[in-house]
Amino acid sequence: MVQYQATVDRAFHALADPTRRAVVERLGIGAASISELAEPFGMSLTGMKKHVRVLEDASLVTTSKVGRARMCMLVPYAFEGISTWLQRLDRFAQVVERTKGVA
Amino acid sequence: MVQYQATVDRAFHALADPTRRAVVERLGIGAASISELAEPFGMSLTGMKKHVRVLEDASLVTTSKVGRARMCMLVPYAFEGISTWLQRLDRFAQVVERTKGVA
Numbered sequence: 001m002v003q004y005q006a007t008v009d010r011a012f013h014a015l016a017d018p019t020r021r022a023v024v025e026r027l028g029i030g031a032a033s034i035s036e037l038a039e040p041f042g043m044s045l046t047g048m049k050k051h052v053r054v055l056e057d058a059s060l061v062t063t064s065k066v067g068r069a070r071m072c073m074l075v076p077y078a079f080e081g082i083s084t085w086l087q088r089l090d091r092f093a094q095v096v097e098r099t100k101g102v103a
Numbered sequence: 104m105v106q107y108q109a110t111v112d113r114a115f116h117a118l119a120d121p122t123r124r125a126v127v128e129r130l131g132i133g134a135a136s137i138s139e140l141a142e143p144f145g146m147s148l149t150g151m152k153k154h155v156r157v158l159e160d161a162s163l164v165t166t167s168k169v170g171r172a173r174m175c176m177l178v179p180y181a182f183e184g185i186s187t188w189l190q191r192l193d194r195f196a197q198v199v200e201r202t203k204g205v206a
Contacts, residue, residue, distance in 0.1 A: 001166040012118040013116070018108045018111075018112060028195035051156045076193075078196065087186045088179070089127060089177065090183050100177070
């Protein structure tokens with residue numbers, strides 16, 4: 001349970017940065033190398049590697065060496081747990097809103 | 104856009120803490136005072152107030168004074184944007200996984 005919580009902590013922390021969210025969106029359309037990810041941000045490879053490492057530590061992105069490039073891709077189903085949790089909360093909040101003052 | 108990004112940053116940051124996620128889950132079953140939220144964690148009111156403030160700054164929780172207590176509740180639809188975004192990513196990741204090596 002503590003391990004699960006730590007993974008969720010890392011996932012939310014990783015997504016609390018707009019550059020990392022943009023990287024994740026880019027990977028949503030397919031795998032990309034570190035340099036392909038860095039280029040549109042005008043970012044150094046070192047800077048992008050750090051962001052990718054945070055996403056990797058959070059088990060949201062996986063990387064593999066392909067020739068001289070390091071290719072990055074989204075981990076399938078990685079977002080399923082937290083998105084289901086958030087949707088459930090939203091349904092509860094809507095029910096609470098609708099029943100306010102009824103009881 | 105920058106304003107929207109900052110709000111999303113704050114939402115993910117707020118949810119990157121297990122105590123704050125537990126508070127949000129508790130509020131999923133209905134409004135609660137700061138002391139009702141603090142009690143199960145054996146936490147001081149001051150400590151819980153800080154967590155609630157972070158959730159309030161992220162527009163996930165709203166509070167109001169009721170008599171001598173400060174009541175907290177979830178903001179309806181607050182999680183909708185980020186949960187939709189995460190679901191979409193997950194669908195993309197699954198498509199990428201299924202089509203790997205097909206092209």
